[in-house]
Amino acid sequence: MFDFSSLYRTIPGWSVTAAGGDYLIGVLRGEGIGSEIIEPTLRVLEAATAERSFRIRTCFGGSIGKVALRETGCSLSEEVKKFCQEVFQQQGALLCGPAGGRFVYDLRRCFDLFCKIIPLRPILQTEDFGVLKPAALEDVDIAVVRENVGGIYMGKWGEERRENQTVASHAFEYHSSQVERILKTAIGLAQARRGKLTLVVKTEGMPSISRLWTEILREMARDSGIYTEILEVDNAAYQLVHCARKFDVVVTSNMMGDILGDLGALLLGAREMSFSGNFGPGGRAVYQTAHGAAHDLSGQNIANPLGQILSLSMLLRISFRMFDLADRIEAAVKQVLKEGWRTVDIASPGCRHVGTREMGDRIAEAVRVSNLETVS
Numbered sequence: 001m002f003d004f005s006s007l008y009r010t011i012p013g014w015s016v017t018a019a020g021g022d023y024l025i026g027v028l029r030g031e032g033i034g035s036e037i038i039e040p041t042l043r044v045l046e047a048a049t050a051e052r053s054f055r056i057r058t059c060f061g062g063s064i065g066k067v068a069l070r071e072t073g074c075s076l077s078e079e080v081k082k083f084c085q086e087v088f089q090q091q092g093a094l095l096c097g098p099a100g101g102r103f104v105y106d107l108r109r110c111f112d113l114f115c116k117i118i119p120l121r122p123i124l125q126t127e128d129f130g131v132l133k134p135a136a137l138e139d140v141d142i143a144v145v146r147e148n149v150g151g152i153y154m155g156k157w158g159e160e161r162r163e164n165q166t167v168a169s170h171a172f173e174y175h176s177s178q179v180e181r182i183l184k185t186a187i188g189l190a191q192a193r194r195g196k197l198t199l200v201v202k203t204e205g206m207p208s209i210s211r212l213w214t215e216i217l218r219e220m221a222r223d224s225g226i227y228t229e230i231l232e233v234d235n236a237a238y239q240l241v242h243c244a245r246k247f248d249v250v251v252t253s254n255m256m257g258d259i260l261g262d263l264g265a266l267l268l269g270a271r272e273m274s275f276s277g278n279f280g281p282g283g284r285a286v287y288q289t290a291h292g293a294a295h296d297l298s299g300q301n302i303a304n305p306l307g308q309i310l311s312l313s314m315l316l317r318i319s320f321r322m323f324d325l326a327d328r329i330e331a332a333v334k335q336v337l338k339e340g341w342r343t344v345d346i347a348s349p350g351c352r353h354v355g356t357r358e359m360g361d362r363i364a365e366a367v368r369v370s371n372l373e374t375v376s
Contacts, residue, residue: 022054022055022057023054023055023056023057023092023320024056024057024058024059024087024090024091024092024093025045025056025057025058025059025087025092025093025094025095025315026058026059026060026061026083026084026086026087026092026093026094026095027042027058027059027060027061027094027095027096027097028060028061028064028080028094028095028096028097028099029060029097030064030065030096030097030098030099030293031063031064031065031066031067031097031098031099031100031293031295032098032100032292032293032294032295032297032298033097033098033293033294033295033297033298033303033356034097034098034099034293035097036298036299036301036303036305036356036357037097037098037289037303037304037305037307037308037356038095038097038308039357039360040305040308040309040356040357040359040360040361040363040364041095041305041308041309041311041312041360042058043360043361043364044309044312044329044332044360044363044364044367045058045312046364047364047365047367047368047371048316048325048328048329048367048371049325050368050371051371056320059083059087061079061080061083061084062077062079062080062083063077063080064076064077064080064096064099064103065098065099065100065101065103065293066099066100066101066293067099068080068099068101068103069101074106075099075100075101075102075103075106076102076103076106076107076110081110084107084110084111084286085111088111088282088283088284091283093285093286093287093315093319093320094285094286094287095287095288095311095312095315096286096287096288097288097289097293097308098288098289098291098292098293098294099293100292100293104288105153105154107278107286108148108149108278108280109149109154111280111284111286112149112280112281112284113148113149113278113279113280113284113285113286114147114148114149114150114178114181114182114279114280115145115146115147115148115181115182115185115278115279115280116145116146116147116148116257116261116276116277116278116279117143117144117145117146117189117276117277117279118143118144118146118257118261118264118274118275118276118290119142119143119275119276119314120140120141120142120143120144120244120261120264120265120267120268120274121140121141121142121267122137122140122267122268122269123268123273123310123330123333123334123337124269124334124337124338128340128342128348128350128351129269129270129342129346129347129348129351130266130268130269130270130346131266132241132266132267136241136244136267137244137267138245139245140244140245140267141193141248142240142244142247142248142249142250142264142267143189143193143248143249143250144250144251144252144257144260144261144264145182145185145186145189145249145250145251145252145257146251146252146253146254146257146258146261147174147178147179147182147251147252147253147254147257148254148278149178149254150172150173150174150175150178150253150254151172151174151209151253151254151255152170152172152253152254152255153172153254153255153258154172154254155170155171155172155173156170156171156172157169157170157171173209174209174212174213174253176212176216179212179213179216180216180220182251183199183213183216183217183220183221183251184220185279186249186251187220187221187224187226189249190224190226190248190249191224191225191226193248193249194248195225195226195227195248196226196227196228196229196247196248196249197217197221197226197227197228197229197248197249197250197251198228198229198230198231198236198247198248198249198250198251199213199214199217199228199229199230199231199251199252200230200231200232200233200236200250200251200252200253200256200257200260201213201214201230201231201232201233201252201253201256202232202233202234202256203232209253213253214230217230233252233256233259233260236250236252236260237259237260237263240260240263240264240267241263241266241267244264244267261274261276261290262274262290265290265291269346270304270345270346271290271291271307272289272291272303272304272306272307272343272345272346273304273306273307273310273346274289274290274291274307275287275288275289275290275307275308275310275311275314276288276289276290276311276314277311277314277315277318283319285315285318285319287311287312287314287315287319288311289307289308289311290307291307301355301356301357302343302344302345302355302356303343303356304343304345304346304356304359305343305356305359305360306333306343306359309329309333309360309363310329310330310333312329313325313326313329313330314326316329328367328370328371329363329367331366331370332363332364332366332367332370333363335366336359336362336363336366339352340352341354341358341359341362342354343355343356343359
């Protein structure tokens, strides 16, 4: 996994809990399949931290997303805002299940989680799931850096009746300060990785915004020592699937980052394997899957928990700097997949099918065995 140390240099006030302390994870279970994939993730955490000298506490917040909208009238309620704030004040991090409505957008705006990082590195190159050929996945290791609090998702919208028809409108903007801070983060990551940064824009479709991003990048990257390129979003989407290994760090605006991040899940084998972290000043961080709540799968014990488990690994690696634990969890996921165990979404002929709970149990057991082998 790439070097995250540059996050502490490029995000204002970013810090982590000191090693050897008392760590806190605030958990938001989400809706739909949220609880079903959070539970095995917490069992993996329990296995990873067993017999350790430190303690990781967990606390649980209330309803979010469409469930909260029905209960309180808001996807992000005042109760949950307070819960998140208390976790951040204790230098904790949030582990978040999937949720709908405006929850993620409101959360990012409320806590200024301006930077989203989506790692795209196949954990296993295999022919038995995914639509891409194994050769297309060789040497793929990408960090998509998405601006989170500006752009079209944070714009102003409305509709009105005009001349016997409905007219919908949506206005949005980017400030130079927003662009500068996300580019500073992306440049820092590129310097810590392989020294290449790709900016994705839409020059003619969004001329003024694309020009702003392009001009600021050229100024900021002039003496950075990294190689930069600028791609149109349609070309970038094609290249991401056609020749993913050419990319290192990809930086872009809110909506385009959303689309490219989801498209990049093809490199992982399935969208259910994708995960991300959202970061803001003062060490604030929220880790989540990159897929939805899948209400149609809820209660059937068939959802894939791997993206949620890998989001936990990302949390341990970045916010708590527990590199060994993160490595063990990722190795356990890879081992279980190599042994042929699959949830239904990534199953193929010859594989052994398991449900959500058993997939989590097998990964937890692999982590537990790894810990015992180290002790012995």
